[in-house]
Amino acid sequence: MSANRRRGEVEAVLDGRPRKLCLTLGALAELETAYAASDLTALVERFSTGRLSALDMIRIIGAGLRGAGESVSDEEVGAMQSDAGATGFAAIVADLLATTFGSGAGEEAPPNP
Secondary structure, eight states, X not given: OXXXXXXXXXXXXXXXXEEEEEOOHHHHXXXXXXXXXXXXXXXXXXXXXXXXXXXXXXXXXXXXXXXXTOOOOHHHHHHOOOTTHHHHHHHHHHHHHHHHHGGGXXXXXXXXX
């Protein structure tokens, strides 16, 4: 499985197996609803604070997994494990947000050629 970062995809290992995550428009709409954000700018502003709860990470990872085609609930995501523990989940979220939004949320995304 190879993630296509130009399409907003990232790869992560959860529960010992590689998975693809992608914040598609549908996944972003799901997050807008979950956070009662009026638009994408409000969503980016929320994520740009650098302060994310465990519930935030569950929602973002869950939306990313569903955006990439997995049928998984947030409850199932909450029971998943990362080899690096909470730090691993935070790294997955940071990578996914940076790939989706570029410098607007977290780290800068890879440059476009």
